[in-house]
Amino acid sequence: MKFSVCFVTAELAPHAKAGGLADVSAALTRVLHARGHDLLVVLPLHTALDRTGISLEPIDGLDGLSLQLGSQHFRYSILRGRRAPGLPDLVLVDCPALYDRSDLYGSAADEHLRFLLLSRAALDACRRLGFAPDILHCNDWHTALLPLYLRTTCAGEPLFARARSVLSIHNLGYQGVFPYAVAGDLGPAAALLDRGEAAEGRINFLREGIVHADTVSTVSPTYAREICTPELGMGLDGVLRARGDEIVGILNGVDTDAWDPRHDRRLPFHYSPGDMTGKARMREALCARLGLDAGLSRPLVGMVTRLAWQKGIDLLFDVLPEALSRRAISLVVLGSGDPVHEDYFSRLAADHPPLAAYRQGYDEELAHWIEAGCDAFLMPSRYEPCGLNQMYSLRYGTVPIVRRTGGLADSVQHFDPRTGQGTGIVFNDADPDAVRWALGHMAALYGERQAWTRMVANGMARDFSWDTAADRYLELYAQAASRPR
Numbered sequence: 067m068k069f070s071v072c073f074v075t076a077e078l079a080p081h082a083k084a085g086g087l088a089d090v091s092a093a094l095t096r097v098l099h100a101r102g103h104d105l106l107v108v109l110p111l112h113t114a115l116d117r118t119g120i121s122l123e124p125i126d127g128l129d130g131l132s133l134q135l136g137s138q139h140f141r142y143s144i145l146r147g148r149r150a151p152g153l154p155d156l157v158l159v160d161c162p163a164l165y166d167r168s169d170l171y172g173s174a175a176d177e178h179l180r181f182l183l184l185s186r187a188a189l190d191a192c193r194r195l196g197f198a199p200d201i202l203h204c205n206d207w208h209t210a211l212l213p214l215y216l217r218t219t220c221a222g223e224p225l226f227a228r229a230r231s232v233l234s235i236h237n238l239g240y241q242g243v244f245p246y247a248v249a250g251d252l253g254p255a256a257a258l259l260d261r262g263e264a265a266e267g268r269i270n271f272l273r274e275g276i277v278h279a280d281t282v283s284t285v286s287p288t289y290a291r292e293i294c295t296p297e298l299g300m301g302l303d304g305v306l307r308a309r310g311d312e313i314v315g316i317l318n319g320v321d322t323d324a325w326d327p328r329h330d331r332r333l334p335f336h337y338s339p340g341d342m343t344g345k346a347r348m349r350e351a352l353c354a355r356l357g358l359d360a361g362l363s364r365p366l367v368g369m370v371t372r373l374a375w376q377k378g379i380d381l382l383f384d385v386l387p388e389a390l391s392r393r394a395i396s397l398v399v400l401g402s403g404d405p406v407h408e409d410y411f412s413r414l415a416a417d418h419p420p421l422a423a424y425r426q427g428y429d430e431e432l433a434h435w436i437e438a439g440c441d442a443f444l445m446p447s448r449y450e451p452c453g454l455n456q457m458y459s460l461r462y463g464t465v466p467i468v469r470r471t472g473g474l475a476d477s478v479q480h481f482d483p484r485t486g487q488g489t490g491i492v493f494n495d496a497d498p499d500a501v502r503w504a505l506g507h508m509a510a511l512y513g514e515r516q517a518w519t520r521m522v523a524n525g526m527a528r529d530f531s532w533d534t535a536a537d538r539y540l541e542l543y544a545q546a547a548s549r550p551r
């Protein structure tokens with residue numbers, strides 16, 4: 067069956083990216099388009115959006131549109147963004163009053179309006195372009211109210227008669243919680259808001275989407291189970307459990323064009339499981355670039371990450387200085403976020419030259435170099451809905467050291483030297499001792515060349531293509547489409 071899908075997102079790689087949502091949006095829509103499904107991919111024309119590779123065109127009759135949100139009146143236009151052959155066009159919502167900001171997200175008082183407008187504009191784009199969606203695919207809190215609009219403003223409209231909503235949760239940690247005072251900005255959808263939340267004086271966008279979407283998915287099977295527990299449900303486990311078995315976990319794929327060690331355009335040297343010379347060269351090049359000791363006697367461990375509580379950085383506070391002082395590992399970290407974490411890594415690098423390097427900021431090219439040049443890659447996440455870097459690491463022959471949570475648990479199998487099975491080092495607990503054990507275990511295995519080579523080869527043989535993930539989304543769409551209203 068071919069689907070007409072209106073895919074609404076705040077991010078799309080490589081143009082507007084804060085995290086994994088951008089990668090999923092880009093890859094899934096590209097595969098669905100390639101398979102002949104009819105797509106309307108809607109996102110804000112953020113000022114921060116990199117327009118390279120997008121040719122913007124006005125659409126007849128779709129400029130100077132207006133929308134009233136509560137007491138505020140907005141003017142916006144809908145533009146078409148043509149891209150390279152093989153990629154679906156974008157539908158970009160141009161509303162400078164809301165999207166002319168330095169960052170994709172902010173904390174100003176109108177943050178909810180920015181995404182209410184996106185949601186309402188997506189429905190308007192469907193109407194004005196005569197696009198009758200089978201599936202309205204919403205992503206994260208930003209577009210989680212779309213299912214409510216489908217049931218209110220769109221009710222009775224023939225164009226939306228077939229439409230079923232799919233809400234994908236990329237990270238339950240971001241819920242879009244606003245004071246109840248903004249309810250008036252929601253228009254008719256406000257009638258469906260949860261009374262209990264209202265009594266508490268708030269509106270939780272993601273919660274509303276979970277309750278009202280026809281189907282809810284998240285980005286790995288383990289995370290789908292975890293978010294139904296009080297430990298990782300972030301206050302929404304009750305509403306998630308209330309949906310019974312309906313939360314579907316689909317592990318993200320990786321963009322195999324961008325992330326392939328055989329022809330990664332960001333790397334000077336390439337390699338494959340059959341010839342790993344290029345990886346050794348990348349290791350040397352990475353060490354030279356960062357002023358790191360390139361000695362082979364200790365493993366070079368990499369991290370590329372947002373520096374946020376979720377990522378378990380605080381678990382490393384004592385462990386990394388110890389390991390570096392013992393000269394058991396060398397380390398390269400790329401990331402930005404929490405200033406406490408940034409300071410920690412800056413000091414760590416200053417205290418341990420030439421074994422540790424830290425680069426603050428977002429650097430796509432360096433991220434590729436780290437994946438290719440390191441021996442191991444550390445992800446001590448407290449929770450991880452899916453995670454991409456562990457999958458890049460596996461493809462790049464870089465042994466992932468991960469906590470057994472979410473998508474990390476679903477994509478990395480602990481290596482057993484007796485059977486030769488497994489692809490990385492997996493530890494259970496979110497505590498420093500567990501990380502200490504994992505690093506020690508990794509360093510010991512690094513010394514056993516045969517076991518290490520086997521573990522690396524096992525990882526490089528894993529398939530994380532988007533084709534597999536897209537099959538699962540299509541099953542989800544079929545399931546949603548067959549649901550009665």
Ligand code: ADP
Nearest residue numbers: 085086371372401427428429430433453454455
């Ligand atoms: P999250 O969405 O929680 O940030 P994911 O692992 O799902 O984590 O996706 C993060 C993506 O962002 C990966 O592609 C990762 O390589 C990239 N990334 C994160 N921080 C940086 C950085 N400082 N520089 C370059 N890429 C980064």
